[in-house]
Amino acid sequence: MRASMRYTARVQNAAATHLPSAVEVAGMSAEQVAALLHSNEITIRAQQHQIDALKHQLEWFKRQVFGSKSERFAPEPDPVQIPLGAVLPVPGQTVEARKAVPAHTRRVPRRDSTSEAADALPFFDEARVPVQVIPVANLQAAELSPDQYEVIGEKVSYRLAQRPGSYVVLKYVRPVIKRLDTQAIHTPAAPAGVLEGSRADVSFVAGLLVEKFAYHLPLYRQHQRLIDAGITVSRPWLTQLCQQSIGLLEPVYDAQLDSIRASRVKAMDETPIKAGRVSHGKMKTAFFWPVYGERDEVCFPYFPTRAGAHVREALGLEPGAGAVLLSDGYAAYASYAQKTGLTHAQCWAH
Incomplete structure (x- = not known):
């Protein structure tokens, strides 16, 4: 043992x-x-x-x-430990040369924000911004009769104010009548909406898209704002509204893309975008292929890859007589120009 x-x-x-x-x-x-x-x-x-x-x-x-910057953590450096990648001695800091500058005074700008004259200058587009006129009482004239003074002019001041965004519920009241001669009952039809059978007005749908895509306000934040305003709707309902309203805009997009294809001079580029998930926590890389026409139109065709075949899918194979394609030096554009016979003008900025 x-x-x-x-x-x-x-x-x-x-x-x-x-x-x-x-x-x-x-x-x-x-x-x-x-x-x-x-x-x-x-x-x-x-x-x-x-x-x-x-x-x-x-x-x-x-x-x-x-790693990306969000994944990095930079702790306080250890004075004894040499930093990662530091194989060369750190050069000493050079002392910048300095010279004395005599004191001087500066002229006050004419449009000083604290001056009374600056308050009288409009800083907005009066044709687009509503203006609320607020009369200010003159305390000196309050105790005088009208025959004791005269108004010889006025001074105007402007202040930028804000009204919180609000939602309005449209209540359509439809009278139901009964004809006494025929005993028939008549009720006017409810006004048709842009989305059939939906409670969303066209103004709400347009505002939903503008705030999401123009001002980058996510749907969940818009949903929170609706709840704070006393309106109870489901979060998926906003997503469905976006999908349905985007479907209504597809004919407009197709017509605009056809107009760009008919342009003699077109500009095109490609840019990556994260769309769809590859796995948990990882997004798939796809591409927008923005194309610009002669009438200042821009469309963003979406394709999953950067293959050259997408140029033909976006622009077609019949560019027209005297057509010119402006792009960078990516070989897909040169190949498309060679196959279709148009003039390839490379961008000077690339």
């Missing part, structure tokens, strides 16, 4: 450096084999723990060097 315990201790101490051969294992007792297996299991656990720790450190260093 003592010999077995001594052998077990020797195995545990030397397991990481020595493994018994098959002949040695054959001469062991059952207790010795069990002790050897237990020791090997402990060694494997310790090595696996060390491997996991090293993997974690390696992933951290990868994020610091190659």
Whole structure:
């Protein structure tokens, strides 16, 4: 028994450096084999723990060097530890030369925001911005009769104010009548909406799209604002409204793209966009191919890749006589110009 315990201790101490051969294992007792297996299991656990720790450190260093800025963490540098990648000595800071400048005074701008004259200058488009006129009473004339003073002029001041955005519910009241001669009942039909069977007015649908795509206000924030205003609707309903209203705009998009295709001079480019998920936490990279026409029209055809075939799908194979395509140096545009016979004008900015 003592010999077995001594052998077990020797195995545990030397397991990481020595493994018994098959002949040695054959001469062991059952207790010795069990002790050897237990020791090997402990060694494997310790090595696996060390491997996991090293993997974690390696992933951290990868994020610091190659990761995005949001993944990086820059702790306070250790004065003893050399920074990662610092193999050259840091050059000393040079002291900038300085010279004395005599004191001087500056002229006050004419349009000072605190001056009374600046308040009288309109800073907005009066044709687009509503103006509410607020008369200010003259306290000196309050105690005088009209025959004791005369108004010789007026001074105007402007202040920029804000009214919180609000929602309005349109209530259509339709009278139901009964003709006395025929006993027939008549009810006028409800006004038709832009989306059949929907409670959303066209103004609400337009505002929903403008705030989402022009001012980048997500639907969930618009939903929160609706709730704060006392309107209870479901969050998926806003998504359905967007999808249905975008479907109504597709004929407008198709007509505009046809107009761009008919232009003699067109400009085109491609830009990546994250659309769809590849896996958990990772977005798929797709491409917008914006195309610009002679009438200042812009369309953004969407394609999943950057393949050159998408240029033909977006512009067609009949560009017209004397057509010119303005683009960068991407080979797909040159290939399209060669196949269709149009003039390829490369952009000077690339």
